[in-house]
Amino acid sequence: MKTLFVVSGGDAPGINALLGQYTRLAAAGGDTVIGAVGGFPGLLAGDLIPLSLDALIPWMGRGGSILPSSRDPVLSKDDAGPRIQAVIQQHQVDNLVLFGGNGTLRHIPPLLTEWGLRWIGIPTTIDNDVPGTERTLGFDSACNYAYQAIDGAMTTAHALRGRMFMVETLGGFCGNLALAIAQGAGAHAVLLPEFDYDDAWLAARMKAAVEQHGYGLLVLNEEARNAKTLVQTLPEATGIRMRDVRLGHAQRGGVTSHIDRVLAADLAAEAYTALKESSASGTLIVRGGRVALQTGVLPTVKIVPDQTLYNRINGLSS
Ligand code: F6P
Numbered sequence: 001m002k003t004l005f006v007v008s009g010g011d012a013p014g015i016n017a018l019l020g021q022y023t024r025l026a027a028a029g030g031d032t033v034i035g036a037v038g039g040f041p042g043l044l045a046g047d048l049i050p051l052s053l054d055a056l057i058p059w060m061g062r063g064g065s066i067l068p069s070s071r072d073p074v075l076s077k078d079d080a081g082p083r084i085q086a087v088i089q090q091h092q093v094d095n096l097v098l099f100g101g102n103g104t105l106r107h108i109p110p111l112l113t114e115w116g117l118r119w120i121g122i123p124t125t126i127d128n129d130v131p132g133t134e135r136t137l138g139f140d141s142a143c144n145y146a147y148q149a150i151d152g153a154m155t156t157a158h159a160l161r162g163r164m165f166m167v168e169t170l171g172g173f174c175g176n177l178a179l180a181i182a183q184g185a186g187a188h189a190v191l192l193p194e195f196d197y198d199d200a201w202l203a204a205r206m207k208a209a210v211e212q213h214g215y216g217l218l219v220l221n222e223e224a225r226n227a228k229t230l231v232q233t234l235p236e237a238t239g240i241r242m243r244d245v246r247l248g249h250a251q252r253g254g255v256t257s258h259i260d261r262v263l264a265a266d267l268a269a270e271a272y273t274a275l276k277e278s279s280a281s282g283t284l285i286v287r288g289g290r291v292a293l294q295t296g297v298l299p300t301v302k303i304v305p306d307q308t309l310y311n312r313i314n315g316l317s318s
Pocket of ligand 1: 009011127170171172
């Protein structure tokens with residue numbers, strides 16, 4: 001059996017671990033693994049490389065993806081199907097493992113099925129916003145990366161009292177990542193794109209935190225209202241010094257956490273077994289803490305962060 005790996009969309013910690021785990025299983029089972037260099041544009045161009053365990057081992061703990069990805073929507077072109085089928089035939093590929101987030105896993109699998117390809121989708125995104133799964137690969141590592149930065153800022157919060165700290169996470173238009181980090185870090189306030197807030201409330205909340213605890217910690221998602229200007233307006237409103245930490249794409253790199261490594265191993269085992277022992281295509285999801293194969297197309301539901309938790313962190317009544 002020959003499996004092709006394609007990474008599409010944003011990279012995430014845990015992809016390299018999964019590549020290594022799957023390749024180990026494949027080698028033991030007498031199977032081979034190849035990867036598309038640069039997502040679907042790479043596949044269309046026939047840019048495929050063999051993946052070996054020896055080459056992957058040094059990368060297994062690293063975030064990001066050693067196999068380059070792409071966000072180019074090349075599959076919408078009319079000739080994409082026949083071109084991909086030709087590459088797949090030429091390289092005698094039996095099936096495909098697709099890494100991606102919400103958009104990738106909803107839009108690309110139906111095309112793969114239409115083109116007669118067997119596929120397994122792996123939800124990989126730090127945003128934890130793929131419908132149907134409790135957890136996406138990369139989310140836990142991205143939270144851990146944020147804690148390192150926040151813990152660092154908190155040493156200054158302790159040494160130099162009377163300041164506010166603002167930590168901006170990625171997450172796009174889904175607040176799940178920022179909400180989880182705010183809870184884990186014990187933030188005084190959290191701002192998300194899904195829920196609006198009152199400027200005067202935020203200023204009062206942060207001022208009270210500094211007065212009561214000696215510092216104020218605000219965690220916010222990159223798309224929350226006024227995310228880019230708060231670093232100036234909040235000090236003006238409170239009269240308190242504030243510095244910002246913008247985690248940016250560093251959150252997608254760094255070290256892969258224990259939880260993501262174990263999840264990668266479980267996902268790799270399920271993907272390999274599904275491809276080797278069944279004829280089903282589908283997405284691997286986490287339900288009740290266990291990995292399972294969900295056949296068919298992912299549901300189109302909007303993921304909304306837990307508002308009760310949001311209210312609790314912000315000291316709002318629910
Ligand atoms: O992959 C998800 C994500 O990391 C979001 O959290 C973020 O908003 C987005 O990707 C950034 O995309 P890009 O890398 O294309 O700037």
